[in-house]
Amino acid sequence: MPDSDRDRPDLGALVVRLGRALIAAERPALAAHDVSMWGYAVLSALADEPMRTQAALARAIGADKTRIIGTLDELQERALIEREPDPEDRRVRLLRLTPAGRQLYVSVRADIRLAEERLLSELTLADKRVFLRVLQRLSPEPD
Amino acid sequence: MPDSDRDRPDLGALVVRLGRALIAAERPALAAHDVSMWGYAVLSALADEPMRTQAALARAIGADKTRIIGTLDELQERALIEREPDPEDRRVRLLRLTPAGRQLYVSVRADIRLAEERLLSELTLADKRVFLRVLQRLSPEPD
DNA sequence: TATTGTTATACTCTATAACTATA
DNA sequence: TATAGTTATAGAGTATAACAATA
Numbered sequence: 001m002p003d004s005d006r007d008r009p010d011l012g013a014l015v016v017r018l019g020r021a022l023i024a025a026e027r028p029a030l031a032a033h034d035v036s037m038w039g040y041a042v043l044s045a046l047a048d049e050p051m052r053t054q055a056a057l058a059r060a061i062g063a064d065k066t067r068i069i070g071t072l073d074e075l076q077e078r079a080l081i082e083r084e085p086d087p088e089d090r091r092v093r094l095l096r097l098t099p100a101g102r103q104l105y106v107s108v109r110a111d112i113r114l115a116e117e118r119l120l121s122e123l124t125l126a127d128k129r130v131f132l133r134v135l136q137r138l139s140p141e142p143d
Numbered sequence: 144m145p146d147s148d149r150d151r152p153d154l155g156a157l158v159v160r161l162g163r164a165l166i167a168a169e170r171p172a173l174a175a176h177d178v179s180m181w182g183y184a185v186l187s188a189l190a191d192e193p194m195r196t197q198a199a200l201a202r203a204i205g206a207d208k209t210r211i212i213g214t215l216d217e218l219q220e221r222a223l224i225e226r227e228p229d230p231e232d233r234r235v236r237l238l239r240l241t242p243a244g245r246q247l248y249v250s251v252r253a254d255i256r257l258a259e260e261r262l263l264s265e266l267t268l269a270d271k272r273v274f275l276r277v278l279q280r281l282s283p284e285p286d
Numbered sequence: 287t288a289t290t291g292t293t294a295t296a297c298t299c300t301a302t303a304a305c306t307a308t309a
Numbered sequence: 310t311a312t313a314g315t316t317a318t319a320g321a322g323t324a325t326a327a328c329a330a331t332a
Contacts, residue, residue: 005245008279009187009279010169010187010252010255010256010259011259011262011275011278011284012162012163012165012166012169012255012259013184013187013269013282014278014279014282015158015161015165015278015282016162016165016166017205017282017283018158018278018281018282019155019158019159019162020205020282021281021282021283022154022155022158023159025153026153026155041156044153044156045150045203053314054313054314055312055313055314057178058198058328062160062163063300064300064301065314065315066300066301066302066314066315066316067299067300067301068315069315069316070310085308087312088309089308089309089312090307090308091307091309091311091312091313091314092308092309092313092314092315093313093314101239101307109153109248112153112155113153116153116154116155119154119281120154120281122280123277123280123281127273127276127277128277130273130274130277131269131273131274131277131278132151132154133270134266134270134271134273135154135157135158135274136151136152136157136261136263136268136276137265138161138262138266139152139156139157139160139161139164140160140161189290194289196289196290197290198289198291206323207323207324207325208290208291208292209291209292209293209323209324209325210322210323210324212291212292212293232289232290232331232332233290233330233331233332234289234290234291234330234331234332235289235290235291235331236290236291
């Protein structure tokens with residue numbers, strides 16, 4: 001590594017600071033659609049694939065199963081998700097987006113991508129590609 | 144951008160997940176030296192330059208001024224920092240590392256860099272360079 | 287009156303454990 | 310008895326406001 005490596009801030013500090021900046025930059029997009037960060041995480045996970053249990057959903061978004069209940073209540077109340085007992089095992093809840101939920105997700109995500117692009121716009125295309133690829137490589141999958 | 148860009152997770156999710164992984168990877172290094180994350184942040188900021196007020200220090204590490212007081216108490220108790228009223232304005236506290244504080248900082252930082260290098264070791268040298276450069280570019284300076 | 291540091295308070299997040307309903 | 314979901318409780322982290330000392 002070049003000599004400047006010794007003087008750089010710690011990687012953790014850089015990443016955490018960038019994370020805070022990203023959350024701040026995305027907040028207006030979420031607020032505009034009246035969706036919380038956890039609410040968006042749920043919509044995003046269910047957009048990928050319906051889930052058979054709330055625990056699996058919680059794991060997928062890195063949350064505790066007790067933590068998403070209020071979020072699910074609200075999303076269901078607003079008819080953005082469906083949440084019904086599995087007839088074959090009535091302990092578990094089948095979770096999926098409603099059409100309205102998918103539509104909202106697409107809108108919010110578009111706004112979030114715009115905010116991200118603004119932040120990334122100062123990079124060259126080559127740097128941006130490498131950065132995103134490395135980020136996906138280093139960012140751990142949920143267990 | 145290539146077509147795969149549309150399917151990538153949101154940038155915020157990637158960065159936040161990486162941040163959590165980094166904090167987890169660095170925790171053992173901090174614990175080995177009995178230093179909290181905020182404690183390390185303080186040592187790190189003061190290693191760069193002494194500070195003339197606690198508020199400036201708090202700003203430098205992205206914390207509230209009320210939040211670092213307990214941390215400063217403990218570091219001072221352990222004789223890792225000096226914290227004395229400025230004779231010219233006795234409201235403010237002059238802050239700097241003691242030799243012991245600097246020595247501890249160097250040790251902890253070495254361990255933290257080792258943990259970071261383990262995470263980065265799967266990257267090519269070229270990717271690593273670009274990644275660190277972009278990260279420093281995007282990560283906002285404290286106000 | 288304004289500013290630095292401190293303390294007190296309340297509020298949000300999160301983690302743990304108890305509880306219910308099903309199996 | 311074991312598991313999915315829920316609720317209740319307590320703990321940590323954070324933000325706000327009040328306070329003391331100094332200017």
